[in-house]
Amino acid sequence: MKNETMYFNDLLSIWLEKQKQARALSTYVKYRHLADRYISPYFRSIQLSKVDLPMLQTFRNSLLSPDSLHPLGNGTIRCILLLVNSILRLSYETGQTNGILYLPPRLPKKRPEVPVFTLQEQKQLEHYLTAHTGISEAVIYLGLYTGLRVGELCALRWENIHFSDRYLHVRHTVQRLTRLDTTHKSELILSGPKSISSNRLVPLPAFLLPILQPYSHPEHPDYFLLSQSANSPMDPRTFQNHYQRILSQAGLRYLNFHAIRHTFATRCITNGMDPKTLSEILGHSDLKVTLEYYFHSSLEFKKEQIDRLTALSPAVHTSLPDMPHNMTD
Incomplete structure (x- = not known):
C-alpha cells in the first residue's frame, strides 16, 4: 500500500534488511557501506514521492564528478547505481510508486591498469x-601457479590440498570486515568463496608438491597452511606484509598481492591456455571478466604474435619486386 509520507531512506532500510537475509555477509557489508556513505546522505529527508528522473540524474552526476577529492572507480559507481535501481524496483513492487524509475548503470569504458610482474x-x-x-x-609460489586470491590462500587447509591427485579445492575465503555495530571495528571472517564458480578445483603443477609437503600436517588435516592451527586463519593483511617484505628482500618493486593473480593469468594466456579453462581456474563466472581484466599482453608477446603473422607472408620467402618510381604513399 502506498505511503505518501515514506522517505527514500525508509525504503533503503527495508531493502538492506532484505539483502541481509539473502546475501553473503561480505556482500551485505559491502552494500551497507555503499548505502551509508553514498546513497543515504544524498537522499536524506527526501520523500519517495519527490524522487524523479532529474533528481536521480543529478545524483548520478555527483558520483561522476571529477571535482571530488577522492574520485570513485567505475566499478564502485556502477555498483551504487545498481543498488539504487534495486531500491527503486522495490518501491514499485510494494506499491510506493506508480512506475519504475531507472538509472542507466553503463559508464564510459575505462580499463583498469593493473601492473603485472615481467617474466x-x-x-x-x-x-x-x-x-x-x-x-x-x-x-606465494602457490599463488604464482594457481592464481588464487589472497583470501583464498589464507583460508586453505591442508585437507584442501590433494597431493596424490595433484589438485587443491577452494572452499573458503578469509576477509577482514567492518562490524555492523556502533564500534565499527573490524573482524576476521571465514566464509564461503566469493561466488558459486569460486568454489572450484585447481590443478597443481608437479614441481610445487615437494615445495609444499615439508610443511603439511597429515595428523592435522584441518590446520590452515599459513597459521598452522585449526581455529584461526592468518589475516590477509598479515600475509601481505610478509609478501611485501619478501619482495623487498628479493630486490623487486612492490606490486600488491593481486598482481600475482594477474601475472598468473597473463602467463597462462601467453603460453597458450584457452580462456575458458583459465576462467574456470580463476573462479570467474563470466569469461569477459577474464579477458578484460586479467589478461595483460606484453610488448614482447605482441611482437611474437606479429612475427607469427609475418611468417605467412610470401615476401618473407621471395624478394620484393622493384617499386615503380612514380609510386607515392
Missing part, C-alpha cells in the same frame, strides 16, 4: 622463493 621479475622472485624456504614463500 624476468617473476624468475627473480621464484629464484628467491626457492633459495629461502618458509611457509610464506611456499604459499
Whole structure:
C-alpha cells in the first residue's frame, strides 16, 4: 500500500534488511557501506514521492564528478547505481510508486591498469622463493601457479590440498570486515568463496608438491597452511606484509598481492591456455571478466604474435619486386 509520507531512506532500510537475509555477509557489508556513505546522505529527508528522473540524474552526476577529492572507480559507481535501481524496483513492487524509475548503470569504458610482474621479475622472485624456504614463500609460489586470491590462500587447509591427485579445492575465503555495530571495528571472517564458480578445483603443477609437503600436517588435516592451527586463519593483511617484505628482500618493486593473480593469468594466456579453462581456474563466472581484466599482453608477446603473422607472408620467402618510381604513399 502506498505511503505518501515514506522517505527514500525508509525504503533503503527495508531493502538492506532484505539483502541481509539473502546475501553473503561480505556482500551485505559491502552494500551497507555503499548505502551509508553514498546513497543515504544524498537522499536524506527526501520523500519517495519527490524522487524523479532529474533528481536521480543529478545524483548520478555527483558520483561522476571529477571535482571530488577522492574520485570513485567505475566499478564502485556502477555498483551504487545498481543498488539504487534495486531500491527503486522495490518501491514499485510494494506499491510506493506508480512506475519504475531507472538509472542507466553503463559508464564510459575505462580499463583498469593493473601492473603485472615481467617474466624476468617473476624468475627473480621464484629464484628467491626457492633459495629461502618458509611457509610464506611456499604459499606465494602457490599463488604464482594457481592464481588464487589472497583470501583464498589464507583460508586453505591442508585437507584442501590433494597431493596424490595433484589438485587443491577452494572452499573458503578469509576477509577482514567492518562490524555492523556502533564500534565499527573490524573482524576476521571465514566464509564461503566469493561466488558459486569460486568454489572450484585447481590443478597443481608437479614441481610445487615437494615445495609444499615439508610443511603439511597429515595428523592435522584441518590446520590452515599459513597459521598452522585449526581455529584461526592468518589475516590477509598479515600475509601481505610478509609478501611485501619478501619482495623487498628479493630486490623487486612492490606490486600488491593481486598482481600475482594477474601475472598468473597473463602467463597462462601467453603460453597458450584457452580462456575458458583459465576462467574456470580463476573462479570467474563470466569469461569477459577474464579477458578484460586479467589478461595483460606484453610488448614482447605482441611482437611474437606479429612475427607469427609475418611468417605467412610470401615476401618473407621471395624478394620484393622493384617499386615503380612514380609510386607515392
